[in-house]
Amino acid sequence: MKKIRNKNIIITGSNGLLGNYFYKNFINNNNILRIHSNHKSDKFSYSYEEINLRIIKKFNPDYLIHFGSPTDKIKHKSYIYKKWLNNSKKLVNIFNKLERNNLFINIGSIKELMNENNFNKKNSNSELDLYSSYKFKFSKFLNSYKSIKMNYVNIYLLPIYGEEIHSGLIYDSCKAISKDQKFIIKSKDSKRCFLYLKDLLRGLTIIMQHKNKNINNLLISPNKFDTLQNLMKKQFKKYKKINKLIFKDKNIDKFSDMSEIYIKNYPILKMNYTKFEKGYSNVIESLR
Secondary structure, rough: OOOOOOOOEEEEEOOOOOHHHHHHHHHHOOEEEEEOOOOOOHHHHHHHHOOOOHHHHHHHOOEEEEOOOOOHHHHHHHHHHHHHHHEEEEEHHHHHOOOOOOOOEEEEHHHHHHHHHHOOOOOOOOOOHHHHHHHHHHHHHHOOOOOOOOEEEEEEEOOOOOOOOOOHEEEEEEEEEEEEEEHHHHHHOOOOOOHHHHHHHHHHHHHHHHHOOOOOOEEEEEEEEEEEEHHHHHHHHHOHHHHHEEEEEOOOOOOOOOOHHHHOOOEEEEEEEOOOOHHHHHHHHOOO
């Protein structure tokens, strides 16, 4: 696959897991302007408060990839999500004023689509999922934006990120194995897919290379679906220490059977993902 070269790309959330990974992969062949919630660190990075039409127009972007968002680990801090939503809308308003053929890519989460019943506290006895709720609000805003001139796409990821990145189910469970600690798997029977950062990079590259194609509300998915329990059992034969892991079915992460989302008939971009077993092996080796 041909690489993206000689393009002007704006990346939000460049200090996060996704944004930082893509920044490192794009920076050598492209011009990158970063927008994040931290203070300005160099002449090519801006906070959401600093960024304006003049700066973006001068940069003349071909793409804006909106990775930035509050983490879903932040609880009960709605003001942080409200601020993020307003900043995201600000970027859309600015980007839409540019008179050129450019593409706004919003990186969303499958949780937006699977937790719609939890967006209204009146209809739920459980805790309101702020992360899914505000990501959903922004995706809805983008889809209903009036007088839109730019090309845009909402991408809903079906991921568990891992491999050699220090986060996610794979890394956390491998760390437990290496330290001989207990590990709790939530929703052991829920179906998951394993989409690695390298696969997501390939998927986004395809979208960026076909930015004139009218596509929206796209699911990026691997070809493999399985339960967490089955995936972990495959590792029992390979790493005996994994027997110390404890399966507990609390079902508190709101991921039910992921196949149900396909009923909604979203277009799907399937990737030939890096195998779960290979990712597990790489992390085990890196922790030794």
